[in-house]
Amino acid sequence: MTNSTPRPLARPAESAVAAVIEGLTQRFGNRVVTSDAVRWQHGHTLTWVPNQPPDAVVFPRTTEEVADIVRLCAAHRVPVIPFGTGTSLEGHVNAPFGGISVDTSQMKRIIAVHAEDLDAVVEPGVTRKELNEHLRDQGLFFPIDPGADASIGGMAATRASGTNAVRYGTMKDNVLALTVVMPDGSVVKTASRAKKTSAGYDLTRLIVGSEGTLGIITEITLRLSGIPEAVSAGICPFPSVRAACDAVIMTIQSGLPVARIELLDEVMMRGVNLHSKLGLPETPMLFLEFHGTEAGVKEQAERFGEIAAEFGGGPFDWATKAEDRTRLWQARHDAYWAALALRPGVQSVATDVCVPISRLADCLDETKRDIEAAGLVAPIAGHVGDGNFHTQPLVDMNNPEEVERCKAFIDRLVKRALAMEGTCTGEHGVGQKKMQYLEAEHGAATLDVMRTLKRAIDPLNIMNPGKIVAL
Template sequence: MQATATPPLTAPGSDAVAAVVSGLRDRFGDRLSTGQAVREQHASTLTWAPSQPPDAVVFATSTAEVQAVMRLCAEHRVPVIPFGTGSSLEGHVNAPFGGVSVDLSGMNRILAVNAEDLDCVVEAGLTRKALNVALRDQGLFFPIDPGADASFGGMAATRASGTNAVRYGTMRDAVLALTAVTPNGEIVRTGSRARKSAAGYDLTRLLVGSEGTLGLITELTLRLSGIPEAISAGICSFPSVKAACDAVILTIQTGIPVARIELLDEMQVRACNAYSKLSLPETPLLLLEFHGTDASVREQAARFGEIAGGEGAAPFSWARETEARNRLWQARHDAYWAALALRPGGRAVATDVCVPISRLAECVAETKRDILETGLVAPIVGHVGDGNFHVQPVVDVDDPEEVARVAGFVDRLVARALAMDGTCTGEHGIGQKKIRYLEAEHGPEAVALMRSLKQAFDPLGIMNPGKVLRG
């Protein structure tokens, strides 16, 4: 299957771009910025991906305003790049062909909370922490937690998951319905508040994970959960990464409904101790959390303790008080910044893979050996309950030899995961940096079908170009 050729985009700085900027200024006034500092803030800033700022940034406050931007850009064939909080790690918000970045941070309202049905409707710029603060008094929470205080539009676009995914699933499971603006400026609504449907193609799940290449999400209907009666967290140190991963495998295989189970290798623990002022044992450890009733939480913890003891783990260290528990999880969420502090002046190469849970220990152990043999500063953390782990080499980008070593390491990491029937990315997405792995994972026929879908949704090729697919 071969898609027809996409027309060339308007060049950055061209008369067409100037016409779009002029039109947007007439409509948005001071909510349209072409200042260098603002444009650079709306490009890749967190990893070693080169920063590619847009020509302009528009701050939208409604679906109708997003529609107006899209129609003007489509008329002049100018790229559109969605922007939530900028926390993605694979260059998703870069503008390699110039264009207009649509900042949705002003679209941050909660439109409805249906407590009886355990769902809510929110605008795409709302962040998960803001929603959970608002839901707390109703005994509800949104469980998907990627670490960063990301916006829901970005979380849906990248099919985010995070620390709670092992129990509560990912954004694929959490999004019931969407409102999106298509690249030709139409407003579409997909799905409904019903918990299941057999009506037509599942456009909701097609847009979830499309990384802003098929349309711009402006509203979401989200599945909620009740706040558990009891929550208990703890840490458990292991003699090796393999022992920790083997304990995870047994925990999942025996059906213990752990809510969170996170791996930190010894380098990451050392980084977290220094950055977050902790005193954790500097050996591989698992950071766990159990949700349920008081009785079920105690039972889950006891069953896990038996498994961990069989793998040579140290006794559990509990954090039962909310403050202590939050401090541990904040340290885990700050792992990115802690890793950067291991090498001041270095840039992060944050990457992830995911493998079947039965291959987790093997994949992580081989990756550890590769890191040692390659001589990298590259801590490992992972949402290992679902086989997903992250490696973050910290690299001197001015050293071509080191950059080449890191690039080779990432290639081997992905090849290792694919050879184990895994994926090149469990949650970061493809963006710009992992395009070259897509065909190796899915095959040329599947990628050709993806191109056909892209062509059908976006015949002008203006929607977040240069991401997911080449060209």
């Protein structure tokens, strides 16, 4: 590979930024905003990384407008930071070198739904809930569901997933094609609408998860799924996190096509009870959902009940009534807010790791002991069918000692996951917070290939600089 020493990047000259803002204002009028409130909102993070606001925010409406913005920024070497709904958790939208935040929230068209092909073409500002609202009448849905009502563009950029990934995959598996404005302003279409292809390099997957560092996504062709004929859902308490994990492994191994299988630890369950007033047992709990035919989901639920009992879990309480399911899954989806109920008034620093499922119980056990030893309040929720879990330390940001304790805990958590053949992030992405772990995870040679790609695609280093490989 080429020389891998990261090139230093400084803020562009004030005059360059001023020229870009002037050019943008001529072109976009009041869709260019430089007010402090909007700038700070676009640079926020949900981490301990300080807010680093962009110099301006622009709200394009078309691919061509995005291309014009990028060309103007490239001409003046001013950074471009793509922005969806701002719900990313690891510091993706911060602007450490200033520049222009490109907010795609006005790109909200659902361009096409091809029901026979089970695909849809959308603009990046459409959120997952908006899309599912639109699809419902056609018996279709888009299964990827990160906690927040994120934008489809942001979800593609961060390779998001969620509770359905164990059955339906992640954004990597559900994006068929992208339209991308590249760092030189050229517009590329990464693939056709065909369900599979072997026609050259997989640019779709190169852009998915690139966090805006290789280009701005302006159109997404998504794979859809049919709303299942029947759904059953339920919760199942376990005597320990390990017993729950063992039941999960057996469930996956036995080929039960579970649609969702989520673990909440007893700390998180306490938060759920505080937040959602469900009065559930405060013990490690699996939340499950099965999709299929009436007979199929009944059979799946019964099988799972037998597996749970083998590991001391149960009773498995399951329901096929939509309102009961909704209540349960609302509680699961509200876990982020439920966690906050455990320690009102402080900030939550959510993070995630992912390990091979055979190591999940070890990783969770060690992590829970670590949390206790560190004196932190940090509930755990996991997409355990994939070996992926989140913890959400609740931290008083005004207490520097506590912040340091939290940082040290997350550092140990990541190193623990890596030592177990895992990854520093299963679905949140790298952002600013996980950059420091990429070399430990991938090794120097692999990171060097990533840098080579970044340099080749974005030689001016204007696309979300200071993220992922941070040239």
